[in-house]
Amino acid sequence: MDDIFAGRLMSSPVESVSPEAPIEGAARTMLNHDIGSLVVVEDTELVGILTTTDYVHVAADSTDTDTATVADYMSTGIVTATANDSISEVAETMVENGFHHLPVVDDEAGVIGMLTTTDLTAYLSHAVPQLP
């Protein structure tokens, strides 16, 4: 297990959306791909992340989903991981920040994957034989 790092568990490619996209269309993209987050990219730059939790805010606000945009609800305080980060390191980052999704970035290639609490749960279910 010594070679298990974030890059091994992340999902890729990552689906992206523009900050100007309607919140409703972004919801359909998530459902079509069966994923819980989209990276928000403007001019190839990562400017935010939109997750299922943001849609709870949309409903709580009685938002008009035709006119509200991704920028209205995305999170901009983005915390990222790199492919070489250790599993315990990314798990700690997620828990400390209360995040379920962590974009995995590369200095040159930009966003190369997404790591989720589900990916870590899958790892836990298969790769830790000494667990109870």
Next chain:
Amino acid sequence: MDDIFAGRLMSSPVESVSPEAPIEGAARTMLNHDIGSLVVVEDTELVGILTTTDYVHVAADSTDTDTATVADYMSTGIVTATANDSISEVAETMVENGFHHLPVVDDEAGVIGMLTTTDLTAYLSHAVPQLP
């Protein structure tokens, strides 16, 4: 680590909602408690679970959040755990079913807690020292 079971990692008490409750009010309950799921209970019986993912469907449907009810969007094919289930067992159940939340039930007391992929991620970050 031999004594780590679902009951040790679950969150409790669990917030519940009626199937007749408006979807918008249920969203506010989730946000107020900073949680990603509510158990749906009718006459003390667990009839469903409502999660952040269901709110992506709400937005994709352009639903009127004032009139739609929890029953319209909750999942009814509920999979549960018991407090004595092992961590690897509950992790596998979550991954196989694509669930992020697993109500923990007791034959007599009903729903006694909620176990999430975040709880398992927290466990992974702290309790598995031999991880890379």
